[in-house]
Amino acid sequence: MTVGLPAFLLLAALLFSLGLYGVTSKKSAVMVLMSLELMANAVNINLVAFSRFLTPEKMTGQVFAMFMMVVAAAEIGLGLALVIALYRQTKTVELDHINELRG
Amino acid sequence: MQQYAVLIPELIVLVAALVALFADLLGGDRVAAMVGAAAAAMAAVVVWLVPVPEALFGSMLTFTHGTTTLMLRSGIAGLTSLFLLWVAARGWAGVRAREAVALTLFSTVGSMLLISASDLVTLFLCLELATMPAYVLMGYSAEDKRSLEGALKYFLMSVLTSLVMAYGLSFVFGMNQHTSYSPLQVAGPAWLGVAVSVLVLVGFLSKMTAAPFHYWVPDANEGAPSASVAFVAAISKIAPVYAMVRLLAEVLPTSDGLSRVVMICAVVSIPLGIFAALVQTDVRRMVAYSGISMAGYMMLGVAAATPAGYASAVFLVAVYAVSVLGLMLVVAQEGGTFADIAGLVKRRPVAAWSAVVYLFSIIGFPPMVGFYGKLGVLSAAYRAGYFIPVLIAVLMSVVAGGYAFAVIRAMFTPGEGAPEETGIPAPVDATEYPQAPALAGTVIVVLAGLSLGLGLIAEPLISLLQASLS
Numbered sequence: 001m002t003v004g005l006p007a008f009l010l011l012a013a014l015l016f017s018l019g020l021y022g023v024t025s026k027k028s029a030v031m032v033l034m035s036l037e038l039m040a041n042a043v044n045i046n047l048v049a050f051s052r053f054l055t056p057e058k059m060t061g062q063v064f065a066m067f068m069m070v071v072a073a074a075e076i077g078l079g080l081a082l083v084i085a086l087y088r089q090t091k092t093v094e095l096d097h098i099n100e101l102r103g
Numbered sequence: 104m105q106q107y108a109v110l111i112p113e114l115i116v117l118v119a120a121l122v123a124l125f126a127d128l129l130g131g132d133r134v135a136a137m138v139g140a141a142a143a144a145m146a147a148v149v150v151w152l153v154p155v156p157e158a159l160f161g162s163m164l165t166f167t168h169g170t171t172t173l174m175l176r177s178g179i180a181g182l183t184s185l186f187l188l189w190v191a192a193r194g195w196a197g198v199r200a201r202e203a204v205a206l207t208l209f210s211t212v213g214s215m216l217l218i219s220a221s222d223l224v225t226l227f228l229c230l231e232l233a234t235m236p237a238y239v240l241m242g243y244s245a246e247d248k249r250s251l252e253g254a255l256k257y258f259l260m261s262v263l264t265s266l267v268m269a270y271g272l273s274f275v276f277g278m279n280q281h282t283s284y285s286p287l288q289v290a291g292p293a294w295l296g297v298a299v300s301v302l303v304l305v306g307f308l309s310k311m312t313a314a315p316f317h318y319w320v321p322d323a324n325e326g327a328p329s330a331s332v333a334f335v336a337a338i339s340k341i342a343p344v345y346a347m348v349r350l351l352a353e354v355l356p357t358s359d360g361l362s363r364v365v366m367i368c369a370v371v372s373i374p375l376g377i378f379a380a381l382v383q384t385d386v387r388r389m390v391a392y393s394g395i396s397m398a399g400y401m402m403l404g405v406a407a408a409t410p411a412g413y414a415s416a417v418f419l420v421a422v423y424a425v426s427v428l429g430l431m432l433v434v435a436q437e438g439g440t441f442a443d444i445a446g447l448v449k450r451r452p453v454a455a456w457s458a459v460v461y462l463f464s465i466i467g468f469p470p471m472v473g474f475y476g477k478l479g480v481l482s483a484a485y486r487a488g489y490f491i492p493v494l495i496a497v498l499m500s501v502v503a504g505g506y507a508f509a510v511i512r513a514m515f516t517p518g519e520g521a522p523e524e525t526g527i528p529a530p531v532d533a534t535e536y537p538q539a540p541a542l543a544g545t546v547i548v549v550l551a552g553l554s555l556g557l558g559l560i561a562e563p564l565i566s567l568l569q570a571s572l573s
Binding site: 012016019020023029032036039040042043046047050051054055058060061063064067068071072074075078079082083085086089090098099100101 | 223224227228231235238239242245246247248249251252253254255258259262263265266267269270272273274276277280281282321322325326
């Protein structure tokens with residue numbers, strides 16, 4: 001049995017949904033950032049799988065995935081910096097406790 | 104080599120950003136802001152002087168939209184220049200401004216490149232380059248937990264929606280098998296195209312602060328330094344809306360399903376933004392809610408899915424940015440709550456009267472330019488057959504008058520209990536910045552002049568945009 005494109009798309013969809021669930025349900029800012037990272041990886045799997053199975057000779061998807069990784073790394077780094085700065089002020093990373101502003 | 108000359112404006116802004124990062128060697132915040140303002144102004148002019156090729160880097164960037172591309176790139180650089188001039192005069196809410204100036208310029212580079220992006224990779228990269236500095240700007244007061252909290256909310260929402268958009272883009276790539284802009288090849292049922300389009304649009308709608316991606320905006324605006332809000336709520340919105348319109352026109356399939364989704368967002372955003380704006384007593388929160396309603400009006404034009412609708416959606420956001428930039432700069436120097444601006448007309452008549460012009464433009468009161476933007480999207484949506492949404496939108500723009508007049512009333516009535524002389528808030532940056540009220544005042548008057556004057560040439564501008572988008 002060979003593993004085809006649908007299997008990879010399904011894996012990506014699963015990872016993406018897991019990430020989305022994590023972002024919306026987790027209370028800790030760090031967990032939310034990790035869930036975001038899951039979603040970014042789902043996108044990368046999608047890109048690489050499409051590229052591998054549809055246009056294997058061109059590598060477009062792989063290059064796109066490289067750029068995605070750079071952007072995701074920069075974003076998560078920025079997010080961690082924000083969380084650390086906030087931790088210095090409030091001594092917590094629980095999103096429920098960060099509620100100075102009325103929402 | 105000659106075709107690369109078209110990127111000289113972006114290069115000028117980029118160099119200025121790097122110079123601003125090292126402003127310590129040059130003499131500090133004011134020098135950084137002045138260099139940035141001069142470079143952005145130069146870029147705004149140079150855009151018109153360099154030869155423009157059809158495409159660059161294997162059509163990762165294309166300039167086929169002619170004057171529209173030039174106008175938007177020049178407009179973004181020009182507004183950034185005015186904003187930085189104001190920063191040079193007044194500083195950045197009492198904290199070091201030089202890094203903020205650099206971040207502003209980086210974001211401007213991203214916005215300017217985003218205008219010509221015509222490849223999924225450049226689209227995503229430029230969009231992120233334009234927004235990532237914005238997260239930092241919103242949390243720029245690192246000692247202030249309110250600022251950080253607002254920035255974190257903004258960051259989480261924006262990254263989440265960016266990733267949803269990236270997921271959609273990966274399907275666009277999968278269906279087309281290449282990343283350059285071309286009509287989406289939907290293999291399979293039509294709803295697949297709609298689903299992919301919705302995923303992609305989520306990213307843009309959240310950048311435009313449309314409902315249901317709006318909840319962070321008022322909090323972030325209230326917590327962040329007002330100067331940051333001026334940039335993020337105004338200038339950084341222009342490029343994404345054009346990129347979205349371009350993507351819809353060139354890649355994503357237009358369908359009733361998609362239009363309906365966008366229209367529902369619009370019909371939710373407009374009343375939500377306007378009713379919530381009515382009860383605010385802080386101009387910054389009010390600006391956030393009015394931005395949500397503006398996103399709704401913009402989406403009316405997008406849902407129409409005609410060149411006229413797209414053109415007026417872009418025009419609306421661009422002119423809205425002019426007025427909001429002005430209003431937020433007034434807030435940044437006078438304070439945001441109604442108590443802060445009470446009796447402003449006595450203390451700073453120029454700022455107060457300019458604020459009146461901005462507010463009228465924001466609610467779409469003729470002859471201010473905002474009126475023509477709203478008129479454009481409403482007539483486009485009407486012609487596309489959306490009677491009920493247009494009716495709601497028109498009724499709501501009457502209600503919108505309420506929040507504008509609440510602010511005006513606050514400015515024109517003296518504050519309770521506060522004697523006139525002590526009512527003047529001490530400028531936060533008085534120690535570092537010997538005030539240069541003339542420069543800041545000039546910027547505010549110029550923006551008010553634009554809010555008024557652009558109205559006179561609104562129709563030719565919209566038809567120019569329309570011609571290049573059809």
